[in-house]
Amino acid sequence: MIHITFSWNLVADVRQMLMFRFMVNALRAGTIVAVLAGALGWFMVLRRQAFAGHTLAIVSFPGAAGAILIGASATVGYFAAAVAAALVIAAVPRSLGGRARSGESALIGTVQAFALAAGALFVSLYGGFLNGLTSLLFGSFLGISSSQVVALLVMAVLALAGLAAIGRPLFFASVDPDVAEARGIPVRLLSSLFLVLLGLAAAEVSQITGVLLVFALLVMPAATAQQITVRPALSLALTVLLGLATVWLGLGVAFYSIYPVGFFITTFGFAGYVLAASWQAANGRWRRASGRDATVAVAA
Amino acid sequence: MGTAAREKTKMRTAVDTADAVRFENAAAQVGGRTIWSDVNISVPYGQFVAVLGPNGVGKSTLIKSVLGLVALSAGSVTVLGRPAGQAGREIGYLPQRRNFDSSLRVRGIDVVSLGADGERWGVPLPFAGRYLPSRRAARERVREVIDLVGASAYAERPIGQVSGGEQQRLLIAQALVRRPRLLVLDEPLDSLDLPSQSAVAALISRICREQNVTVMLVAHDVNPILPYLDCVAYIGRGGAVCGTPDSVIQSQTLTSLYRTPIEVLKASDGRLVVVGEPEAPARHHDRHEDEQA
Ligand SMILES: Nc1ncnc2c1ncn2[C@@H]1O[C@H](COP(=O)(O)OP(=O)(O)OP(=O)(O)O)[C@@H](O)[C@H]1O
Ligand SMILES: [Mg+2]
Numbered sequence: 212m213i214h215i216t217f218s219w220n221l222v223a224d225v226r227q228m229l230m231f232r233f234m235v236n237a238l239r240a241g242t243i244v245a246v247l248a249g250a251l252g253w254f255m256v257l258r259r260q261a262f263a264g265h266t267l268a269i270v271s272f273p274g275a276a277g278a279i280l281i282g283a284s285a286t287v288g289y290f291a292a293a294v295a296a297a298l299v300i301a302a303v304p305r306s307l308g309g310r311a312r313s314g315e316s317a318l319i320g321t322v323q324a325f326a327l328a329a330g331a332l333f334v335s336l337y338g339g340f341l342n343g344l345t346s347l348l349f350g351s352f353l354g355i356s357s358s359q360v361v362a363l364l365v366m367a368v369l370a371l372a373g374l375a376a377i378g379r380p381l382f383f384a385s386v387d388p389d390v391a392e393a394r395g396i397p398v399r400l401l402s403s404l405f406l407v408l409l410g411l412a413a414a415e416v417s418q419i420t421g422v423l424l425v426f427a428l429l430v431m432p433a434a435t436a437q438q439i440t441v442r443p444a445l446s447l448a449l450t451v452l453l454g455l456a457t458v459w460l461g462l463g464v465a466f467y468s469i470y471p472v473g474f475f476i477t478t479f480g481f482a483g484y485v486l487a488a489s490w491q492a493a494n495g496r497w498r499r500a501s502g503r504d505a506t507v508a509v510a511a
Numbered sequence: 512m513g514t515a516a517r518e519k520t521k522m523r524t525a526v527d528t529a530d531a532v533r534f535e536n537a538a539a540q541v542g543g544r545t546i547w548s549d550v551n552i553s554v555p556y557g558q559f560v561a562v563l564g565p566n567g568v569g570k571s572t573l574i575k576s577v578l579g580l581v582a583l584s585a586g587s588v589t590v591l592g593r594p595a596g597q598a599g600r601e602i603g604y605l606p607q608r609r610n611f612d613s614s615l616r617v618r619g620i621d622v623v624s625l626g627a628d629g630e631r632w633g634v635p636l637p638f639a640g641r642y643l644p645s646r647r648a649a650r651e652r653v654r655e656v657i658d659l660v661g662a663s664a665y666a667e668r669p670i671g672q673v674s675g676g677e678q679q680r681l682l683i684a685q686a687l688v689r690r691p692r693l694l695v696l697d698e699p700l701d702s703l704d705l706p707s708q709s710a711v712a713a714l715i716s717r718i719c720r721e722q723n724v725t726v727m728l729v730a731h732d733v734n735p736i737l738p739y740l741d742c743v744a745y746i747g748r749g750g751a752v753c754g755t756p757d758s759v760i761q762s763q764t765l766t767s768l769y770r771t772p773i774e775v776l777k778a779s780d781g782r783l784v785v786v787g788e789p790e791a792p793a794r795h796h797d798r799h800e801d802e803q804a
Contacts, residue, residue: 257617375634383629386617389606390685393578394630395599437616441669444637446616 217467228466236355237462237472240363244416244428245454247367250374251412252429253450254405256437258385261430262316263300266323267410268425270296271417273330275347280333285347289414296322297410301403350421352462352472366415373408377401382443424473428454431480438487453483530589531556531693531725532577534751537586539572546572548585549750554727556692559719559739561756562729564746570729571607573746574697577727578604591692598693603686607697607729611678615671619662619681622670624653626685656684660714676707683711687718694718696728700735708735715739733760734782760785 217224228234255264274292275285299322303315334344374381384391384398392398409429417425436449461476468475530553538548546569554560562570575581576588579596591598603626611622627649628635639646657666660680665673670681679699686694696715700708716739719726730736733743737756744753745760747768752759759765760783765773773787 257615259612376632378634379628380630380632383625386611386615386622387609387625387629387685389609390604390626391629393580393599393602393604393606396630441616441618443617443621444635 215467224467225463228463233353233355234462234466236357236360237352238459239360240355240419241352241458241462242455243360243363243367244419245432245458246451247370247412248416248425248428249432249451249454250371250447251409252431252433252454253436253447254374254381254385255409255429256433257382258405260406260409261426262319263406264409264413264429265426266300266319266326267293267296267406267413268417268422268429269323270326271414271425272347272422273326273333274414276330276333276337276344280337286418289418290411292326293410293414294407296326297406298403301406346421348421348423349471349473350417350419350424352419352421355419363415363419366411370408370411370415373404377404381405420476421473424476427473427477427480428458431477431484432457435480435484435487438484438491453480457483529555531558531591532727533589534573535587535589537576537588538584539569539576539581540584541569541572541581545584545748547746547748547751550586550746552744552751552753554725554742554744556725557719557723558741559716559726559736560728560742560744561733561736561740562727562744562746563731563733568746568748570746571697574604574695574727574729577693577695578602600689601692603689603691603694603724605679605682605686605694605696605699608701609678609682610675610702611671613671616669617671618667619670619673619678620653620657620666623657623666623681623685623688624649626688627653653684653688656687657681659687659718660684675702676704676711679703679707679711680714683715683718687722687724690722692724694724694726694728696726698729698731700730700732705735712736712739737781737783 215227229238252264255261270292271289274288274290276288278285278288278291300315300319303318380391380396381401381404383394384396384401388398413425413429416428420428432450432453435453436446439449440446457476457479460479461472464475465472532552532554534550534552537550539546550573562573564570572581576583577590577595579590579594579599583595588595591601611617635646636643640650641647654663657663660683662677662680662684665677666681670678673681679702683696683699686696694715699715700711703711712735715726715728716736718724719739728736733740733756740756742753743756743759744751745765745768749770750768752764752768760775762773762775765775765785771787773785776784776786778784
């Protein structure tokens with residue numbers, strides 16, 4: 212038996228880690244998941260649809276639990292629930308001003324509460340399925356097979372290709388819906404398509420990371436990157452890089468510790484966000500202060 | 512634009528009527544309610560026209576019907592020689608009261624560039640500006656319009672964090688970036704202070720003259736734009752009057768349009784004061800019913 216010990220020789224540590232099949236697969240899956248969640252999360256944060264994204268991640272739980280309960284495969288449950296929820300959320304008009312937006316968040320909250328309750332019901336109906344519950348909520352990052360990685364890759368490529376195809380008009384419709392509509396962009400349709408893609412990604416990611424970690428991967432890298440830069444292409448690229456860094460670091464540290472992967476991934480993501488946000492705040496204050504100095508100098 | 516395309520445009524211009532926008536006996540309904548009817552308005556090419564009227568009378572609806580976003584319930588509207596909705600690429604549009612969320616982390620220059628190619632499917636290639644001449648030209652055009660509206664100093668800042676007037680200039684640049692032949696601006700002077708109002712009005716008039724762009728501008732107060740206007744169109748529920756500012760903005764014309772006594776006073780500095788204009792807030796429907804009665 213190989214003894215796993217952490218040395219400060221990082222190269223040796225990484226080499227040791229990669230001797231384990233399950234770690235290689237975890238890293239592969241983590242890489243795919245980080246890219247997919249990062250790209251969709253970037254648009255989600257830009258569109259201020261984090262609440263919708265959270266709900267789409269949460270509905271995987273009753274979806275999978277319900278599917279297992281009726282004897283179907285959990286995978287089918289993940290996707291069916293996420294796509295159904297995406298279509299429900301998309302059915303509320305969004306671009307018609309303030310009232311529709313609050314209507315949207317009320318509806319999303321309702322869907323989310325109901326989804327959680329349904330999930331709890333399915334779990335108790337099934338009875339004695341606590342093992343499954345843990346992996347639904349906290350994922351099975353360390354038990355991924357090579358064929359699962361391939362399936363994940365295919366789905367991720369499809370979802371990212373879909374996102375790339377609608378990328379620029381979606382950006383337009385997110386930033387400036389009125390003018391986009393006047394230019395003939397199908398704003399409503401794009402919004403629905405985006406929610407479905409987000410639902411697919413959430414379902415995909417939650418099979419690997421568990422329902423609770425999806426949201427972290429969707430929101431944290433994107434929020435951090437958008438704090439750091441306002442250039443769209445750069446901040447999208449940065450989102451993906453930050454996602455990769457968090458997942459790799461999280462997996463690496465978890466390998467040498469007794470604590471769960473999810474904790475480390477979330478912690479690194481959170482630390483990155485706090486750093487970026489405080490840097491941004493300090494920067495703003497400094498700029499305001501120097502601006503004031505300039506005004507004083509002009510006045511003097 | 513290729514030579515062939517330019518030829519086509521020329522041909523189309525040749526068969527065009529003299530008007531960039533023409534409403535004929537037009538009526539519009541929103542939510543099942545007739546907003547205005549019997550509207551006849553002609554906007555000749557190259558002119559600067561103000562669309563005026565009290566709140567809720569349907570000025571924005573009129574603009575949207577020019578864009579083809581609102582279908583007329585009667586009559587017709589011709590835009591640049593074609594039915595409304597078919598001239599999308601040649602119209603620059605600035606919607607009413609659009610304030611960007613202060614937390615939106617997108618630069619002004621990105622919003623302006625969306626005006627150039629925002630509806631193209633796919634995503635821009637990274638670094639395309641370096642090696643594709645067409646992309647480089649597009650980027651230069653964006654810089655050019657930003658310079659034209661005098662927004663270079665803040666175009667790189669997040670758009671939610673520049674002032675309302677600065678946002679308005681960036682949005683005018685966005686509307687201009689594709690060299691439209693018609694510019695429709697819905698209350699671009701709204702929420703600006705007086706000096707910015709006259710600066711933006713002068714800017715729009717300069718664009719109209721120098722770039723030969725037809726401008727339809729919805730305004731609340733005619734005074735900041737009065738010196739530059741060729742034409743005004745006052746909208747009422749039962750029709751519209753359209754003509755030179757002097758002929759339209761006078762007590763008799765407005766009184767008969769709104770069927771309520773209206774007096775137009777001229778201050779010594781040339782500013783016009785319209786007294787008694789029905790300034791009903793949009794929600795007070797009963798007020799409109801009174802007007803009709
Ligand atoms: N989505 C809608 N549903 C129902 N009625 C509407 C809707 N939008 C506008 N209206 C009504 O249509 C009428 C015309 O609206 P419009 O926005 O065109 O007025 P406006 O002249 O631009 O007013 P303002 O000066 O306030 O901008 C108003 O009476 C308004 O109440
Ligand atoms: Mg309006």
